[in-house]
Amino acid sequence: MLVILELFSPPRMVWTTEGICEALGYSRPTGYRYIRQLTENGLLVRVGPAGYSLGPRIVEWDFLMRHADPMLTAGLPFLRNLAVQTGCDINLVALYGDRIVTTHQEMGTEILPLSFSRGRPFPILRGASSRIIIANFPRGRLKRIYEQNESEALALGYGSNWEEFKSYLAKIKRAGYAVSRGELDAGYAGVAVPIFGPKRVIIGCIVAALTTQRLALTRTDMLVNMLQGAAKEIEVRIPAPQVPPVPRRRDTAYRNVAS
Amino acid sequence: MLVILELFSPPRMVWTTEGICEALGYSRPTGYRYIRQLTENGLLVRVGPAGYSLGPRIVEWDFLMRHADPMLTAGLPFLRNLAVQTGCDINLVALYGDRIVTTHQEMGTEILPLSFSRGRPFPILRGASSRIIIANFPRGRLKRIYEQNESEALALGYGSNWEEFKSYLAKIKRAGYAVSRGELDAGYAGVAVPIFGPKRVIIGCIVAALTTQRLALTRTDMLVNMLQGAAKEIEVRIPAPQVPPVPRRRDTAYRNVAS
DNA sequence: TATTAAATCTCATATATTGACAATAATCGT
DNA sequence: ACGATTATTGTCAATATATGAGATTTAATA
Numbered sequence: 001m002l003v004i005l006e007l008f009s010p011p012r013m014v015w016t017t018e019g020i021c022e023a024l025g026y027s028r029p030t031g032y033r034y035i036r037q038l039t040e041n042g043l044l045v046r047v048g049p050a051g052y053s054l055g056p057r058i059v060e061w062d063f064l065m066r067h068a069d070p071m072l073t074a075g076l077p078f079l080r081n082l083a084v085q086t087g088c089d090i091n092l093v094a095l096y097g098d099r100i101v102t103t104h105q106e107m108g109t110e111i112l113p114l115s116f117s118r119g120r121p122f123p124i125l126r127g128a129s130s131r132i133i134i135a136n137f138p139r140g141r142l143k144r145i146y147e148q149n150e151s152e153a154l155a156l157g158y159g160s161n162w163e164e165f166k167s168y169l170a171k172i173k174r175a176g177y178a179v180s181r182g183e184l185d186a187g188y189a190g191v192a193v194p195i196f197g198p199k200r201v202i203i204g205c206i207v208a209a210l211t212t213q214r215l216a217l218t219r220t221d222m223l224v225n226m227l228q229g230a231a232k233e234i235e236v237r238i239p240a241p242q243v244p245p246v247p248r249r250r251d252t253a254y255r256n257v258a259s
Numbered sequence: 260m261l262v263i264l265e266l267f268s269p270p271r272m273v274w275t276t277e278g279i280c281e282a283l284g285y286s287r288p289t290g291y292r293y294i295r296q297l298t299e300n301g302l303l304v305r306v307g308p309a310g311y312s313l314g315p316r317i318v319e320w321d322f323l324m325r326h327a328d329p330m331l332t333a334g335l336p337f338l339r340n341l342a343v344q345t346g347c348d349i350n351l352v353a354l355y356g357d358r359i360v361t362t363h364q365e366m367g368t369e370i371l372p373l374s375f376s377r378g379r380p381f382p383i384l385r386g387a388s389s390r391i392i393i394a395n396f397p398r399g400r401l402k403r404i405y406e407q408n409e410s411e412a413l414a415l416g417y418g419s420n421w422e423e424f425k426s427y428l429a430k431i432k433r434a435g436y437a438v439s440r441g442e443l444d445a446g447y448a449g450v451a452v453p454i455f456g457p458k459r460v461i462i463g464c465i466v467a468a469l470t471t472q473r474l475a476l477t478r479t480d481m482l483v484n485m486l487q488g489a490a491k492e493i494e495v496r497i498p499a500p501q502v503p504p505v506p507r508r509r510d511t512a513y514r515n516v517a518s
Numbered sequence: 519t520a521t522t523a524a525a526t527c528t529c530a531t532a533t534a535t536t537g538a539c540a541a542t543a544a545t546c547g548t
Numbered sequence: 549a550c551g552a553t554t555a556t557t558g559t560c561a562a563t564a565t566a567t568g569a570g571a572t573t574t575a576a577t578a
Contacts, residue, residue, distance in 0.1 A: 002300055005320070013327035017555080027537045032556060041261055045355045050555090054324050056355035056380070059362065061264070062321040063378020065313050068272035096304045096315035103318065119322020121315070276524080286568045291525060309524090 001034045005043060005054065014051040062119075069094075071195060071204055072103050074237035078230040079106040079206070086223060088208040089116060093129040093192070095204055100130050103204070116185075116209055125152050128190035129207050131178035135169040136194055136202035142166065156183065177224045181212050189215040193227040195234055203238075206231055260293050264302060264313065273310040321378075328353075330454060330463055331362050333496035337489040338365040338465070345482060347467040348375060352388040352451070354463055359389050362463070375444075375468055384411050387449035388466050390437035394428040395453055395461035401425065415442065436483045440471050448474040452486040454493055465490055 007015055007023060015023075021031035035052060038044040042057025066072060075092050082090040083106040092104040105117040122130050124145060134145060146153060146165050159165045172178045181189040189212045197203040206227050210218070266274055266282055274282075280290035294311060297303040301316025325331060334351050341349040346368040353362045364376040381389050383404060393404060405412060405424045418424045431437045440448040448471045456462040465486050469477070 002302075008320070009323060010327070013323065028555090029537060029539095029557075030535080033535090036557090039356070042355075042358065043261075045358075053327070054320050056353075056358045056360045058317055058320045058324065059355075059360055059378045060380055061267070061313050061317045061378075063376065064268060064272065065317065066376070066378070068269070068312070094315075096301075096318075097298070099301065099304075099315040101315045101318055117322065117325070119318045119320075119325070121319055287524095288526075288568060289566080292566090295525090 001038070004034055004038060008054050014047060014053050016050045017052070018050075020052070066103075066118075069103060070238045071197075071234060075195075075206075075230070075234040076104070078233050079104060082106070082206070082208070082226060082230050083108045086208060086226065088210045088214075088223075091116060091129075091207045091209055093122070093133070093205050093207055095133055095202060098124070100124065100133055102129075108210075122184070123152075125149055125156055125158065126180070126183045127207075128178040128180040128192035129205050131169070131172055131180060132192040132194050132205050133202055135172040135178065136196075139166075142169065176228065179215075179220065181215065187212055191215070191220060191223055191227065193224060193231050195231045197235075197238060198240065206234075260297070263293055263297060267313050273306060273312050275309045276311070279311070325362075325377075328362060329497045330456075330493060334454075334465075334489070334493040335363070337492050338363060341365070341465070341467070341485060341489050342367045345467060345485060347469045347473075347482075350375060350388075350466045350468055352381070352392075352464050352466055354392055354461060357383070359383065359392055361388075367469075381443070382411075384408055384415055384417065385439070385442045386466075387437040387439040387451035388464050390428070390431055390439060391451040391453050391464050392461055394431040394437065395455075398425075401428065435487065438474075438479065440474070446471055450474070450479060450482055450486065452483060452490050454490045456494075456497060457499065465493075 003024060004020060007020065017028075017031055017035060020026070020035065021028060024031075026034065035044060039046065039052070039055065042055045042060070044052045045055035047053050071094060072092060079090045079092060082088075087109040089108045090106040091102050094101055094103045100122040102116065102118055102120045102122075124130055124134065134142065137145070142165075143162065146162055153165055154160050158168050177191060177193045179189065179191050184190070188209060190207045190209050192205045192207040194202055195204045195206065208223055208227060262283060263279055266279060276287075276290055276294060279285070279294065280287060283290075285293065294303060298305065298311070298314065301314045301319070303311045304314035306312050330353060331351060338349045338351055341347075342365040348367045349365045350361050351363040353360055359381040361375065361377055361379045361381075383389055383393065393401065396404070401424075402421065405421055412424055413419050417427045436450060436452045438448065438450050443449070447468060449466045449468050451464045451466040453461055454463045454465065467482055467486060
């Protein structure tokens with residue numbers, strides 16, 4: 001039933017009952033039943049005389065998530081300050097399981113496309129955010145990523161084999177920041193520094209987004225310094241895990257959320 | 260299975276497998292199975308060694324919704340302008356089926372609580388937004404709302420019977436704006452004007468949020484005038500419905516979303 | 519390495535889903 | 549207001565899937 005929700009993506013964000021049934025092969029009664037249930041749950045909403053779109057419950061959940069996100073709540077003042085001081089768009093990016101997603105956009109002086117805002121997912125190898133985050137992954141996890149993305153890694157300059165891939169990322173990890181140009185949106189660049197949670201586990205990053213022209217005029221070392229300063233401030237403010245008596249860990253890649 | 264997602268609300272935004280199973284009466288295998296599926300779908304994400312929270316897919320959907328919302332995309336520049344000119348927080352509020360939810364917050368000079376931001380739902384009778392929206396509902400729909408909320412309507416000053424309720428809202432409708440003080444958050448007030456979609460169907464409103472002290476110093480007539488100007492600008496920019504051959508309408512309360 | 523807790527698997531039984539077809543509800547044009 | 553048409557919901561037998569007790573596997577820790 002949740003697969004209905006996957007239908008809603010650009011360019012088609014409104015679906016009719018008929019369209020949904022056709023696309024997913026449901027009979028009419030089944031289609032109407034599913035839609036009705038998702039509508040009652042607030043995941044869909046009726047728009048216009050015949051269409052449905054994603055519903056208000058999603059917006060409400062996102063609201064709850066923003067308020068419960070310790071990295072975001074701790075980081076807000078610093079992100080604002082960075083945007084004012086640098087004039088760049090400053091984004092907070094989080095690692096959610098194996099997804100890398102922007103969680104906050106603080107706008108600078110340039111008007112960048114709205115596509116950089118909260119909710120934008122990043123391909124695992126593209127952009128400064130993805131680079132700085134995976135550079136801090138454990139070896140085994142990196143290996144898995146490499147095996148699943150060999151040709152993309154080659155195309156993006158990570159190297160043509162595992163050793164080169166590993167060493168390329170080790171260099172980024174050592175440098176403590178990553179830069180990318182035009183990999184996500186033509187004409188735009190990013191400079192990213194990592195944010196670590198407890199036990200130095202990577203949980204996200206801060207990115208300065210700017211045009212490639214502006215990046216060419218920027219002293220990257222100073223910008224990185226400021227980003228890293230803010231990252232440190234965020235790290236010390238992230239509260240310790242509030243989860244009850246901690247059972248065995250199954251996965252070292254996690255992020256804290258306040259309970 | 261979706262009921263698991265309803266567990267995630269303040270003050271508890273992280274749940275263990277054990278906690279979920281206990282709270283919802285699932286056996287362990289069932290609980291693990293559900294959690295696994297929701298995690299694979301991105302609706303949950305693992306945080307910490309034992310906990311789960313709402314996942315990245317929600318954030319991504321919200322992103323898609325923001326970009327596809329014609330009222331929001333048309334309204335952004337006007338909301339920004341209003342915030343600059345008035346110094347108030349200017350919120351866009353949408354009617355989704357029978358939910359009233361903030362869809363955008365444009366911050367003014369006062370730092371208001373983050374709780375006013377996108378995703379905040381409003382009780383059907385509380386606040387200026389709810390008042391101006393339901394004031395423009397058809398008679399039958401109003402009657403239903405009244406029957407379900409008689410005591411709350413009385414407590415909030417709508418009147419002690421259907422006739423008074425109806426006439427109270429008719430007055431708001433005629434005035435073309437609504438004011439509320441302290442109904443949502445102590446010390447805060449709202450001034451709201453309606454936004455109409457095709458065929459003059461109510462689809463949302465613009466609200467200026469400010470402290471009650473500041474409201475007392477404000478010329479409400481001028482503020483309302485500016486809000487109404489922006490509402491008109493938004494209305495003429497909302498594109499006509501893009502839904503395919505329009506079948507019979509089932510509900511006059513709907514909102515347009517671009518396809 | 520042994521122990522322990524977390525997570526997954528097996529499979530008989532219980533329960534839910536499904537869609538063809540029927541019925542009802544709602545809308546529109548006259 | 550009425551009849552025609554479309555949208556939506558209901559019925560129920562056939563089929564599919566979910567469920568959980570108990571067993572097994574996996575993963576982490578001391």
